[in-house]
Amino acid sequence: MSSTKELFVSIGLSVEKAEETLKNASLAKSLECSIREALKHADSVDWTVGKFLYNVASRVKSVERLTFVSKYIATGKIASDPQTTAAVEYFKTHPLDPIDVRDFEAACGVGVLISAEQVRDKVRELIDGNRDELMAKRYRFNTGTLMAEVRKAMKWADGKIIKEEMEKQVAAILGPKTAADDVKIPKAKAVKENDKEKNKVVHKVKADVADDESSKTSGLLIGEAANFHKAGENYTTEGYVVTPNTMSLLQHHLNITGGRVMTRFPPEPNGILHIGHAKAINFNFAYAKAHGGLCYLRYDDTNPEKEEERFFTGIKDMVEWLGHNPWKVTHSSDYFQELYDFAVDLIKRGLAYVCHQEYTEIKGHNPPPSPWRDRRIEESLALFEDMKKGKIDEGKATLRMKYTMEDGKMDPVAYRIKFVPHTRSGDEWCIYPTYDYTHCLCDSLENISHSLCTKEFQSRRSAYYWLCNALDVYCPVQWEYGRMNILYTVVSKRKIAKLIAEGIVRDWDDPRLYTLAALKRRGVPAEAINNFCAKAGVTMSQTVLDPAMLDACVREQLNACAFRAMAALDPLKVSISNFLSDKPISIEISNVPSDVSHGVDHGTHSVPLDRVLYIDRSDFREVADKSYKRLAVNQPVGLKHAGLVLSVEDVIKDSSGFVTELKVRCDKLESVAKPKSFIQWVSHPVSCEVRLYDRLFKHAHPEDPTEVPGGFLSDCNRDALHVISNAVVDVSVLKGQAGDRFQFERIGYFTPDYDSTPEKLIFNCTVRLREDTSK
Numbered sequence: 001m002s003s004t005k006e007l008f009v010s011i012g013l014s015v016e017k018a019e020e021t022l023k024n025a026s027l028a029k030s031l032e033c034s035i036r037e038a039l040k041h042a043d044s045v046d047w048t049v050g051k052f053l054y055n056v057a058s059r060v061k062s063v064e065r066l067t068f069v070s071k072y073i074a075t076g077k078i079a080s081d082p083q084t085t086a087a088v089e090y091f092k093t094h095p096l097d098p099i100d101v102r103d104f105e106a107a108c109g110v111g112v113l114i115s116a117e118q119v120r121d122k123v124r125e126l127i128d129g130n131r132d133e134l135m136a137k138r139y140r141f142n143t144g145t146l147m148a149e150v151r152k153a154m155k156w157a158d159g160k161i162i163k164e165e166m167e168k169q170v171a172a173i174l175g176p177k178t179a180a181d182d183v184k185i186p187k188a189k190a191v192k193e194n195d196k197e198k199n200k201v202v203h204k205v206k207a208d209v210a211d212d213e214s215s216k217t218s219g220l221l222i223g224e225a226a227n228f229h230k231a232g233e234n235y236t237t238e239g240y241v242v243t244p245n246t247m248s249l250l251q252h253h254l255n256i257t258g259g260r261v262m263t264r265f266p267p268e269p270n271g272i273l274h275i276g277h278a279k280a281i282n283f284n285f286a287y288a289k290a291h292g293g294l295c296y297l298r299y300d301d302t303n304p305e306k307e308e309e310r311f312f313t314g315i316k317d318m319v320e321w322l323g324h325n326p327w328k329v330t331h332s333s334d335y336f337q338e339l340y341d342f343a344v345d346l347i348k349r350g351l352a353y354v355c356h357q358e359y360t361e362i363k364g365h366n367p368p369p370s371p372w373r374d375r376r377i378e379e380s381l382a383l384f385e386d387m388k389k390g391k392i393d394e395g396k397a398t399l400r401m402k403y404t405m406e407d408g409k410m411d412p413v414a415y416r417i418k419f420v421p422h423t424r425s426g427d428e429w430c431i432y433p434t435y436d437y438t439h440c441l442c443d444s445l446e447n448i449s450h451s452l453c454t455k456e457f458q459s460r461r462s463a464y465y466w467l468c469n470a471l472d473v474y475c476p477v478q479w480e481y482g483r484m485n486i487l488y489t490v491v492s493k494r495k496i497a498k499l500i501a502e503g504i505v506r507d508w509d510d511p512r513l514y515t516l517a518a519l520k521r522r523g524v525p526a527e528a529i530n531n532f533c534a535k536a537g538v539t540m541s542q543t544v545l546d547p548a549m550l551d552a553c554v555r556e557q558l559n560a561c562a563f564r565a566m567a568a569l570d571p572l573k574v575s576i577s578n579f580l581s582d583k584p585i586s587i588e589i590s591n592v593p594s595d596v597s598h599g600v601d602h603g604t605h606s607v608p609l610d611r612v613l614y615i616d617r618s619d620f621r622e623v624a625d626k627s628y629k630r631l632a633v634n635q636p637v638g639l640k641h642a643g644l645v646l647s648v649e650d651v652i653k654d655s656s657g658f659v660t661e662l663k664v665r666c667d668k669l670e671s672v673a674k675p676k677s678f679i680q681w682v683s684h685p686v687s688c689e690v691r692l693y694d695r696l697f698k699h700a701h702p703e704d705p706t707e708v709p710g711g712f713l714s715d716c717n718r719d720a721l722h723v724i725s726n727a728v729v730d731v732s733v734l735k736g737q738a739g740d741r742f743q744f745e746r747i748g749y750f751t752p753d754y755d756s757t758p759e760k761l762i763f764n765c766t767v768r769l770r771e772d773t774s775k
Helices: 004-010 015-023 025-039 047-057 063-074 081-093 101-107 116-129 131-140 143-153 159-174 188-207 211-221 244-257 275-289 309-321 334-346 376-387 435-445 454-472 492-500 516-522 527-538 546-558 731-735
Strands: 262-265 292-297 328-332 352-355 399-400 413-417 430-435 451-454 477-481 484-486 544-545 563-565 573-574 584-588 604-609 612-616 637-641 645-652 659-668 686-693 721-729 742-744 748-753 761-768
Touching: 004 015, 004 025, 015 025, 025 047, 025 063, 047 063, 047 081, 063 081, 081 101, 116 131, 116 143, 116 159, 131 159, 131 546, 143 159, 262 275, 262 451, 275 292, 275 309, 275 451, 275 484, 275 516, 275 527, 292 334, 309 516, 328 334, 334 352, 334 376, 334 399, 334 413, 334 430, 334 435, 352 376, 376 399, 376 413, 376 563, 435 451, 435 454, 451 454, 454 477, 516 527, 516 761, 527 546, 544 686, 546 748, 546 761, 563 731, 573 721, 604 731, 686 731, 721 761, 731 761
Parallel strands: 262 292, 292 328, 451 477, 484 544, 563 742, 573 659, 686 761
Antiparallel strands: 352 399, 399 413, 413 430, 573 612, 584 604, 637 645, 645 659, 686 721, 742 748, 748 761
């Protein structure tokens, strides 16, 4: 008998593909089963048959059903992609055995023969019906639509034969391609059409979502989420394992939930949420709401030594800040007794055992076999009770499950001993369940319909199903999607803790970080984060985004709501010799320009204008070049909102030549030539501190050793925080509180920092305004 690797190569897999398949123990086992069954009914299996065997082996988990369909493939009764797809779909929609053979064969087109002549006639019919358009567009004609029509009319026809026949008949009519056929035509119209189609999809999704959620969920719900199963139809999901009790358990689940979609956001309370969590929060809550369902906030609090009350509070605050209200707030610890009872049941079923291997021995994916794997059930039950009562030292025993995970990890740990008090249960427990054990069972207990998690948990999906089915409890469906990562940052809890310990950042909410607490402190609106997540969408592949995309979402949001104010970060005193009044003039300014706020009236505020004012030092030069449009000795400038133009009369300098003051005269705007530009100004200013932020890391991938050999700490930009202690701003900001947002005109968006006091205002720069490319 040949080796498994040689067996895989014999059906047409490359050596590399065979080796890759062997790394996935579950797939390798299924494929070997499928091939060996096929060889019972055929002398050999080449790639024409092997590709279909591989297809079903990767999608059908039941050994009995895999054997059943492999016989059909080996004997040529199922011999096309449409037939194999139909077979898999049939298994999904008919989860209970025995299989109705006649019904199966009818659903898969077994015995239906579509000859090459029939394909030829159908292709000719469709080409004749579109001949005028074909002749006009020639090889730019979209033959794909015609092939789709053929497939629709002849469901079981071989796709390769359809394609070859279409190409043959088109070539017979048009002749060889000419140089004109290869000339590219403008794509503007095509893009516009594509946009129309895209908008149709977006609008369809938005119609299904509550108005207040549509803007932040439409992006999330387009794409892979459209393939999710309906509540109660778990068995239609590829890879879902059906047991004799599955259908009755599903019915009980539906009776409890009323057929509603049930999701959960399950963070570990051992750190602060970051920008990647925002996607998970939005996806779980928005998906449930879009389908009239409910979403839990469930704390995965099974590691008591790492959990702190501030993390529990901070997580809930951030979820609510993003605009979501959990249906219920629960904790894995709420179910410690139920989880313990399940573990006892698992031991009694012979599917778990107490092991005494050290943690270092069983760490990783290839631990040595446990010598205690086959110990008696009664002995494991007694030892597990001793673990619970604290009779066994920490690290000297674990409860392990008899299961090999998809990534090859054998017998994952279900319980370990920790003599650490829990934040909620105190000293009641000294054994705590692991994630691999806890998560799926809490999902089951809470009747979750869609267990949405990131892609790294894909290797745990089969274990998720195995444990629920081993205990004969309701089994939800686990759906994986790609994580959202951001360039130029780190989000690992351990690495952020290191940045804090090294004094590089102040705390979890330091505005240079991309934790949600840090983004909130920096002044980033929750709506901007939600829109950012929606634009990123849900895909099955990992998403790596530039922070500039988030900046754009922030500008878009704040541009329509941030109150305008004027400030000078580097103030330069200006004295007007011929000021128009003996006392300050009150200038009325729109809080938000009406053209930006789409006609919404945000009101106005007034600021004083007096004979002494301050401008930003960057807005003055003694000598102006051709590209410089602001104030210079021989170049006047306008004051925004004031209707005045300033002209320099004298430049005052100190002994070192540093400009300390400008003496100017003013003219009404209507009485002089229009200046080249208008600048902001501040009179009777409020002194403040301004904190400007740059990227914390110099390289896009600070955790990549090939890009940053010295490690992420060596890549830190130590100048990412720039503190300006002598800035001035107009009096309109005095009413500002932490969380209020302002646009400092021509500079950027700012928010008061938590460190502000009545005596000293401190502003964080949320994001700078985009530079005017004409400057």
